[in-house]
Each structure stands twice: as structure tokens, then as C-alpha cells.
Amino acid sequence: MIFTQKLEQAWAATGSLLTVGLDPDPQRFPAELSGRPDAIYEFCRAIVDVTAQYACAIKLQIAYFSSARAEDQLEDLCAYIQDQHPNLPIVLDAKRGDIGSTATHYATEAFERYGADAVTVNPYMGYDSIEPYLSWRSKGVIVLCRTSNTGGSDLQFVESAQGEPLYLRVARLVAERWNTSGQCALVVGATFPEELARVRAHVGNMPLLVPGIGAQGGDIPATVKAGLDSRGTGMLINSSRAILYASGGDDWREAAAAAARATRDAINTARSLVLGG
Numbered sequence: 001m002i003f004t005q006k007l008e009q010a011w012a013a014t015g016s017l018l019t020v021g022l023d024p025d026p027q028r029f030p031a032e033l034s035g036r037p038d039a040i041y042e043f044c045r046a047i048v049d050v051t052a053q054y055a056c057a058i059k060l061q062i063a064y065f066s067s068a069r070a071e072d073q074l075e076d077l078c079a080y081i082q083d084q085h086p087n088l089p090i091v092l093d094a095k096r097g098d099i100g101s102t103a104t105h106y107a108t109e110a111f112e113r114y115g116a117d118a119v120t121v122n123p124y125m126g127y128d129s130i131e132p133y134l135s136w137r138s139k140g141v142i143v144l145c146r147t148s149n150t151g152g153s154d155l156q157f158v159e160s161a162q163g164e165p166l167y168l169r170v171a172r173l174v175a176e177r178w179n180t181s182g183q184c185a186l187v188v189g190a191t192f193p194e195e196l197a198r199v200r201a202h203v204g205n206m207p208l209l210v211p212g213i214g215a216q217g218g219d220i221p222a223t224v225k226a227g228l229d230s231r232g233t234g235m236l237i238n239s240s241r242a243i244l245y246a247s248g249g250d251d252w253r254e255a256a257a258a259a260a261r262a263t264r265d266a267i268n269t270a271r272s273l274v275l276g277g
């Protein structure tokens, strides 16, 4: 099944726009996992099991695995999710960007090695650096547009030759030129609801991956108001640390589940207000 269909089915089945982000930091793991060689896998597996019912997607941040020499655990985790939660779209957050011959290998890594449904990519090197991902027609290609960090403005606000800020140029390029197979999405931070609304106005119902609520302090009602598509969905609103580390005690699983549920509910309360009025 193609990524966008899987995502639409997940939005409908779960009634959730929340994406649970897996950024596993062993320093913050509960004591019961300390010393275990498979701690990253076990932590993430438990988080997926207790939060999946509240999520429309799961996002795995590759650097947290590779910096710990735990790519094998990432592989096992992706296989576990495909097996036990087959309707949950897997987003591999890798933010890759390189010339086409190299990008081909990054695409194979994401889609074949890890079996991800979608991958985040950096558009800075232009169309030929993105094409190898697009050639995997059933897969999602999620392009950085207006990132959630303050430094994002350094380049994303530079005026392009077309007289618009670079992030809008990226949004337009992706929507009008790169998305010929309907497999693209954009990353827009929840920390910038004004720009989120501007991006939404330019890209129709294209899915938006929206990180920045939770630990980065993005405002949920403002995010939802700015980013909903014409059908009242269209967003993967990511929260990682605020869910993963909701408790460092013995109740870490329950606390993560409760945080995911509360975040889903806060998003849906905001959604009802927008759609109702």
C-alpha cells in the first residue's frame, strides 16, 4: 500500500493526528533497562506497544540509533512494528540530502533495509537529489520546509529569486513540480503557526509533518488551526521527548501512554473547535 493511503487509513481508523517520535536516549531510560544490550529496542518496543492506539504514525530518528551503534536494533524495531502494528505508518527521520548516486543508497537504506513507509529529506541540493527517493513510488518523501528550530530562519527566510521566502519556494516546488506521484509531504514546525498556515494555503491537502509541540513548546490549538487540511486531517503532529520520558520511574510505560493519549485528545479538542466553528 502506498504511504499516503496508509496514512489516510490510519487517520480514519485512529481518529488521531499524533505521531509518536522515537528518539531513544539511553541516559534517560528507566533503571530496569540499564545494562541490557538490547535496551534501545526494548524501550522503543514498549513505547510503540503502549502508544500505538493513540497515534496515526511513528517516527524513528535514525541518529539516536546510529550514534549508539544500534542500527541492528532499529532494523529489528521496524520489523517488529510491521509485524505487530501493520497499519501504523513508519517514518524514518533521516533528513538526508546528497547527489543522486549517493541518494540512491540512502533511499535503499530507508525503504529496503528498514522498510520505512516514508523518509525525511533535505531539499537543499535540489530535484536530482530527491529523485532517487521519488522513484520508490509507494513510499513517502517528506521534505524539510520550515523547520521548528530558531536557526531555521537563517536560510529559510532568505528571499528567493521569485520574491518569496525560501521555505515557501520549497513548498511551491514540491507541490507543483516534485509531487507528480502524490507521494510528497512537507516538514513544518509547530513553533511557527503563521508559516504553517502560509504553507497550507500553498499546498492543498498535502500531508504535513509537524514537530515542535511538547518539549519544544509549540502551541497545539494554534498548530491545529493553522495546519488542518480541507478534510480536517492532513497533519502528522510529532511529539517525542514529552511522551518517551513522561516518567523515569517504574510507571514509565503508563506515563508514556497517558501522555500520548492526552496529546491526542488536546489535538482533537482543538480540531473540534476549528471544524465546529
Ligand SMILES: O=C(O)c1cc(=O)[nH]c(=O)n1[C@@H]1O[C@H](COP(=O)(O)O)[C@@H](O)[C@H]1O
Pocket: 021, 023, 061, 093, 095, 120, 146, 147, 148, 149, 187, 188, 189, 211, 212, 213, 214, 215, 216, 238, 239, 240, 241, 242
Ligand atoms: O524532521 C523532523 O522530524 C524534525 C524537523 C524539525 O523541524 N524539527 C524537529 O524537531 N524534528 C524532529 O522532531 C523531533 C522532535 O522531538 P521533541 O522535541 O522531543 O518532540 C526530533 O526527532 C527532531 O529531530
